[in-house]
Structures are given as structure tokens and as C-alpha cells.
Amino acid sequence: MGIFKIEGGIPLKGEITPQGAKNEALQILCAVLLTPEKVTINNIPDIIDINKLITLLGNLGVKIQKIGSGSYTFQADEVNVQYLETEAFKKEGGSLRGSIMIVGPLLARFGRGYIPKPGGDKIGRRRLDTHFEGFINLGAKFRYNREDHFYGVEATDGLTGTDMLLDEASVTGTANIVMAAVLAKGRTTIYNAACEPYLQQLCKMLNSMGANITGVGSNLLTIEGVDSLGGCEHRILPDMIEIGSWIGLAAMTRSEITIKDVSWENLGVIPNTFRKLGITLEKRGDDIFIPAHLDGYEVKTDIDGSILTIADAPWPGFTPDLLSIVLVVATQARGDILIHQKMFESRLFFVDKLIDMGAKIMLCDPHRAVVMGHDFKSQLKATTMSSPDIRAGISLLIAALSAKGTSTIQNIEQIDRGYERIDERLRAIGANIIRA
Template sequence: MGTFKIEGGVALKGEITPQGAKNEALQILCAVLLTPEKITINNIPDIIDVNKLITLLKNLGVKVEKIGKGSYTFQSDEVNVGYLETEAFKKEGGSLRGSIMIVGPLLARYGRGYIPKPGGDKIGRRRLDTHFEGFINLGAKFRYNREDHFYGVEAADGLQGTDMLLDEASVTGTANIVMAAVLAKGTTTIYNAACEPYLQQLSKMLNSMGAKITGVGSNLLKIEGVEKLSGCTHTILPDMIEIGSWIGLAAMTKSEITIKNVSWDNLGIIPNTFRKLGITLERKGDDIYIPAHTNGYEVKTDIDGSILTIADAPWPGFTPDLLSIVLVVATQAKGDVLIHQKMFESRLFFTDKLIDMGAKIMLCDPHRAVVIGHDFKSQLKATTMSSPDIRAGISLLIAALSAKGTSTIQNIEQIDRGYEDIEARLRAIGARIQRED
């Protein structure tokens, strides 16, 4: 198990470029299974979760070739669907949450798809009902082996387009259903569809392959099934969660940082949410410039003077993956903030580690926390802690970089799952961070 040793309290300065979006990459990589033709994908992040999925595709028989940093070609002309029923697949597929999204493409193209109960972050219950209810609506038969938690869907006669109303705007659920529907007979409409930039990118890629998807960017998608899809070239967006992480890092460490090539038009309300915390950030072309907040940052109250509440919501609301960052940033703000994490009941439990560092946080229940900002009058103190999941891990790393003294973060494999070569990129802007085995 690896650890980070971090000497905190050091101001950083320089430029940092965000990696490709992890959540988009997991969807896009699964979509290569929809065609036997070659697909080229650029800006793939070199992180554990993505690399695991690429390995899974190879084991399924997909021909994978790396053609440059972050660029690969994929050709699924000899897929071994039988691999899905092996013990090796049950072990491999169960270690990665994103593996669930191979089911839709395989069901659409080969008439069957199987998956063990997926792994991923331990942040609470993450239901799969939306995925499988969507497949059933398209005409698939569902089966579940409770003994080894193995799911399966089959459609020997192919899938049939239909109208459906999703029970929740699940991002991965919508992606899975869309990938199944593009090769179904007839027309499918999906209401209450997720519309995150990841979904928009997936839909644009599928359309470039010959799919007929309209309503992209809205919560009502219409998909006219086609007989086959062709190859394409696709470039993944910069990771908006990493961009938000670097905004938080700059504020907490009072650093002057420029985040390069952020694709502003795909950031939604993320910049304004950080502005509500009092953080100054400027748009310079397609970059974000954050000046050093030497005098701190002051939280803006609501119009009626009540405490600022920041809550997650389906896009175009605030993404839940950045609430952990916002919570850490709020610990040194001037003013108080209520954090309301609606989607996952275990995601705020990492606050006990921040409290150990001296943060003033009241955990009201599994979903809500009140943060009383220090206004930098009381610096966080270094400690030893363990990373429970990707987003909490990067939040603790930001806290350690702002803290007085040397901190140790254990279980950093969780951070590596979502952030590429993070210590080298942070050292390049002045961070004092070392990886130790």
C-alpha cells in the first residue's frame, strides 16, 4: 500500500493542465464494443480505473493499440462473448464500477450481456435498477444469481425501441440504455435522462458513428435505431472534477495558479459555485486564472442573509463529485456553509479526518454537514489519515497541502484511481509531496 508524505503550508504557483475526464472515458471505452470497425480515442487519462477497463476490453478480445500519450485505437471485430461467463471475468469485472457499462453495447450487438456486482468507491448504496429496468423495457430478459451476485440480460430476438421514463437520472444508467438503444429496432425515447457533459459527449460520438440521437443536452432523448455503426475518432473533454479540485487547491493554499484548457463551455455552474465561497477566478481564453488569496475568501450568504447551502443535483445542477472539495475549501472560508450531499449516504464520513486536523464541522446526519470557516485564523494541523474514496482522497490531499506540518495519507491507490501522475504534476507547481511504498 502506498502513502503520500506532504509538507503543508507552502504557497504554490504555476500552470496545471487537467487530464481527460475519467467519467467520460469509462463510457466512451465501452462504446467501442458497438462496432467491428476501428475507433480512435484521444485524451484518455492514465489512471487505474480506466486502465482496468482497457485491460477488460483486451480480455474480451478487443484489439487495443496505443498510438501516443493518451491516444489509443480499438477494434472489436473478434469479441469473445464467452469470456463473460468465466471466473476470471467475475473477478475482473467486480473490481471496477464502470464495467457495468459494457452490458448495454454487448446486449445490443450480441444479444446478451453479463456482469458481476461492480466495485468502486464505498460511498453508500449505488443501485443498478435503472440500468436493468431500461434493458427490460427494450425487450431483454433479466436474471440474477444471488449466490455469486451475477447479473445477466439476454435478448435472443434483438431489442425493440420503446418509450421509457427513468426512475432516476442515472448517468451510467442513461449511458448504458442509450448504447443498447442505438442498435434496437424502431425508436426509443428516454425521459428523465441524465444530460451531463459525459452523456453529451457519448451521444456526439455515437452520432458520428452513424447513430441517430436527438435531444442531446436535454433530459428527453430520442433514438432511432440503426442496423450498424461505423468507426470514428473522438477526443475526451478535460476532467471537470479535476478542474474543480485545482480551484479548491489554489484557494486553500493561497496560491496563484492557472488551469489550462478547461473547456469553459462544459463547466456549467462549477465556476459560480466556487465564487459563492468567495473565490476569485478569471476566464482567460479557455484557461482559469486564480490569483493568490492572501486575504482569504468570504462566503456569500443567500439574498435573505441565511446560511449558504451548497447541494448536489443532476446536471445542470452541481455535481456530487465536487462536494467533498467544496467542504474542505469551506473550512478556511470567512463564513459558514451547509453542505447537503443528497445522493450518497457515506460520502461525508471523511469529515472526521478534517475534524482531527482542527476543522470546525458539525456532521448533522449522513447527508448534511455545517462547516464553520476559520478564515485562516487557525491553520489546519498535519496528521496521518487514510483515503476512503477518490474524491475524499483528493480533498484530504488538499487539506494536507494547506496544513501546518507534515501529513501522511495512506491508501493512496484510491487517489490513483482518478488522478493521473498527481504527485509529479503538483511538484511542478511547488508542492512538497513524496510517494512512498
């Protein structure tokens, strides 16, 4: 197991460019299974979860060629569907949450798709019902082996379009159903569909391959099934979660940082949410400039003077993946804030590590925490801690970079799952961080 050793309290300065979006890449890579023609994808992040999925596609028989940094071609003209029933696939697929999204494309093109219970972050229960209910609505038969925790859907006579109302606006669920429906017979309408930018990107890519999807960007998608899809070239957006992480890092370390090429039009409420914490952000072209907050930052109250509450919600609401960042940034704000994590019941349990560092946090229940900011009058103290999941891991890393002394973070593979060469990129802007 690797560790990071971090000397905190050092102001940083410079430019940093966000990686390609992890959550978009997971969807886009699975979509290559929908066509036998060559697909070129650019700006793929070099992170553990994405590399695992690329390896999985290769083991399924997809021909993969790296043509440059972050650029690959994929050709799924000789897919080995039998691999899905092997013990090797059960182990491989079970280690990656994003593997669930191969089921929709495989079901649409080959009439069957199987997946072991996916792994991923330990942040609470993450339902798969939306995925499989969507497949069943399209005419697939569902089966589940409780002993092996193995899921399967089959449609020997193909899928048929239908109208469906999703029980939740699941991003991965919507993506999976869309990828199944593009090759179904007839029309499919999906109401209460997720409408995140990464889902929009998937729909735009599928349309460029010959699919017929309308309503992109709304919560009502209409899909006219087609007989086949062709190849295309696609570029992945910058990762909005990483962008939010760098904003939090700049504020906590009182550093002057420019985040390059952020795709402002796809950031939604993220900039304004950080502004509510008192953080100054400047739009410079397509970059974000954060000045050094030498006088700290003050939390805004609600109009009636009550404590500010920041809660997660489906897009265009605030993404749950950034609540951990907001929480750690609030520990040094001027003022108090209530963090309400609605979507996952275990995601706030890392706050005990921040409390050990001297943060003033009251965990009300699994979903809510009140943070009483120090206003930099009391610096966090260095400690040894372990990263429980990707987003908590980066939050603890930000805390360590702002703390007094040398901290150690264990289980950094969790951070590597979502952040590309993070130690190298942080050293480039002045951080004292060593991987051991």
C-alpha cells in the same frame, strides 16, 4: 499500499492542465464494443480505473493499440463473449464500477451481457435498477444469481425500441440504455435522461459512428435504431472534477495557479459555485486564473441573509463529486456554510479526519454538515490519515497541502484511481509531496 508524505503550508505557483475526463472515458471506452470497425480515442487519462477497463476490453478480445500519450485505437471485430462467463471475468469486472457499462453494448450487438456486482467507491448504495429496467423495457430478459452476485440480460431475438421514463436521471444508466437502443429495431424515447456533458459527448460520438440520436443535451432523448455502426475518432473533454479540485487547491493554499484548457462551456455552475465561497476566478481565453487569496475568501450568504447551502443535483446542478472539495475549502473560509450531500449516504464520513486536523465541522446526519470557517486564523494541523474514496482522498490531500507540518496519507491507490500522476503534477507547481 502506497503513501503520500506531504509538507503543508507551502504556496504553489504555475500552470496545470487537467487530464481527460474519467467519467466520460468510462462510457466512451465501452462504446467501442458496438462496432467491428476501428475507433480512435484521444485524451484518455492514465489512471487505475481507466487502465482496468482497457485491460478488461483486451481480455474480451478487443484489439488495442497505443498510438501516443493518451491516444489509443480499439477494434472489436473478434469479441469473445464466452469470456463473460469465466471466473476471471467475475473477479475482474467486480473490481471496477464502470464495468457495468459494457452490458448495454454487448446486449445490443451480441444479444447478451453479463456483469458481476461492480465495485468502486465506498460512498453508499449505488443502484443498478435503472440500467436493467431500461434493458427490460427494450425487450431483454433479466436474471440474477444471488450466490455469485452475477447479473445477466439476454435478447436472442434482438431489442425493440420503446418509450420509457427513467426512475432517476442516472448518468451511467442513461449511457447504458442509449448504447443498447442505438442498435434496437425502431424508435426509443428516454425521458428523464441524464444530460451531463459527458453523456452529450457519448451521444455525439455515437452519431458520428452512424447512430441517430436527437435531443442531445436535454432530458428527452429520441433514438432511431440503426442496423450497424462504423468507426470514428473521438477526443475526451477535460475532467471537470479535476478542474474543481485545482480551484479548491489554489484557494486553500493561497496559491496563484492557472488551469489550462478547461472547456469553459462545459463547466456549468462549477465556477459560480466556487465564487459563492468568495473565491476569485478569472476567465482567460479557455483558461482559469486563480490569484493568491492572501486576504482569504468570504462566503456569500443568501439574499435574505441566511446561511449559504451548497447541495448536489443532477446536471445542470452541482456535481456530487465536488462537494467534498467544497467542504474542505470551506474550512478556511470567512463565514459558515451548510453542505447537503443528497445522492450518497456515506460520502461525508471522511470529515472526522478534517476535525482531527482542527477543522470546525458539525456532521448533522449522513447527508448534511455545517462548516464553520477558520478564515486562516487557525491553520489545519498535519496528521496521518487514510483515503476512503477518490473524492475524499483528493480533499484530504488538499487539506494536507494547506496544513502546518508533514502529513501522511495512506491508501493512495484510491486517489490514483481518479487522478493521473498527481504527485508529479503537484511537484511541478511547487508542492512538497513524496510517494513512498
